[in-house]
Amino acid sequence: MDRKQFLSRSVKATVGTLIAGPLFATSAGCNSAETSENDDTGTDTEPEAPSVQVVLSQIALPYAYNALEPAIDAETMEIHYTKHHAGYVKKGNDAIVEGGVKAANEVELMATIGQYGAGVRNNVGGTWNHNMFWAVLAPATGAQPTGKLLDAINGGFGSMDAFKTAFTEAAMKRFGSGWAWLVQRNGKLEIGSTPNQDNPLMDVSEFKGTPLLCLDVWEHAYYLHYQNKRNEYVENWWTIVNWDDVAKRLG
């Protein structure tokens, strides 16, 4: 097909993708030019399958920077959200373009992330993990898990206290930077941790499952207020877990 036809098809494919998937911003992939060169029958009018590329975005913080005090101080929250997290989003989008990533959304990308470089893995993970982290936190209310979530925790770990002990241990034992996770896998709850910005949705992760709760144990998440005392950070963090959000993630 000639260039004019190609451009026309690309625009149609892009519009179709945007209508079909409003939750994810998309753009036509550059590779379709190469695959289209030998496809000039001149008779087909169907648009080619859209070649989509995920665009990362940062969720709006669902509360004020100081809303999680005293567990997490406002300055830490602001730097964490506007510098660290925003940085992963920007670098992730750059890495996606440079790496020629082809995936319709972040979850699909993480399932195939092993085929891309460290820039994609670290920054896509950093984007997704923090978006989840903000969502599973909320100003302290004293609320505790109830209903189906509480049953699952009791069934998986024996008691709420035993669950918190095991999760805290995973957070404390993660050497260096990383994340602690509660996941659901094959109908069961499991606790584990991942290094750097890996997560349990990644094909390269040794610990896999559907994330229900996550805890950032990078020093940037707590060092300003807690310095080296990760244990105090984790202990206070329990007071700001948004159990309603965690319960919604339970399958």
Ligand code: MN3
């Ligand atoms: Mn972080």
